[in-house]
Amino acid sequence: MPLVSAPTLSWAELPHYSFEYPSPLLNLRWTLGCGQAFRWRETAEGWWVGVVRGCVLRVRSQGDTVEYAAYPHLPDPGFWPDYLRLDFDLEAMYSELGALDPHARASFESWPGLRLLRQDPTETITSFLCTTANSIPRIARAIEGMSVAWGEPIATIDDRSYHGFPTAEVFTEEIIPTLERDCNLGYRAYNLVRAMEQIAAKPPGWANSLRAMPYAEARAELMSVRSIGPKIADCVSLFALDKDEAVPVDTHVRQIALELYLPEITQKSLTTNVYNRIASRFREMFGERAGWAQEYLFFSHLMRHRDTPVL
């Protein structure tokens, strides 16, 4: 790794820019901290700092103004509207889905401005392979460790070094011990490498091509990779592939569904059958934007049973 090529800088010396967006329709803390992305952290001054597609970014909201800086530059000129999916009509979603269900409506009112992101498919796959039976802080530390170990150094800014996300080719058998121990991934290390080897062997651009497929096809492609089950496939579909009808069913969503919508489910465990019944129920209720309803209800539940340090 050519560490010398990464410069030392301070945020203050970097140019800052801004754009306007109504604050009730964009809440950075909830959007970047809700567990769909793992490389953002909040500073004491209220900046969110992260690395996306090889660029270091910092961003914050002041009223309806969104300020940001980027090094060496934005991933592309239209980055923010793309990454934050600012073209998605959140207000319409609130009124249309809110009218269908009082619980959804309440979650929209509690967490206005929570948005789903459009993240990099390969990074999202890699990240969510680390989430199995794991907690958000530990996932974030593992991903940070992987980036420091195998990601391209970008810069040191205000005494913090930033690295790109490791490419799929990095994940070979030799690094399993490092993943297990240094990155603290435990048994997930083996699953991660096994999956990434399979992905690296796919035709170039495989992960990005999933976005152009219908949801069912993309999901099946993802699940053809060993260690990617229904939950991870749906997380990738929803957080990276624009598949708004994807409904990741985790323990939180399962509890919500059994409590509010499907009391007749008696199975103790989350079988494939139960998983599909819950996800289908969300789609019956909320249609092609079921994943948004899922995210709001999930986040409400997570905050009620506060097991995350984010907020």
Added chain:
DNA sequence: CTATGACCTGC
């Protein structure tokens, strides 16, 4: 088709 256990750590 369902249920159970194993898999690494730590809060």
Added chain:
DNA sequence: CAGGTCATA
């Protein structure tokens, strides 16, 4: 037990 998955019974 945690924002699961796979193998086995």
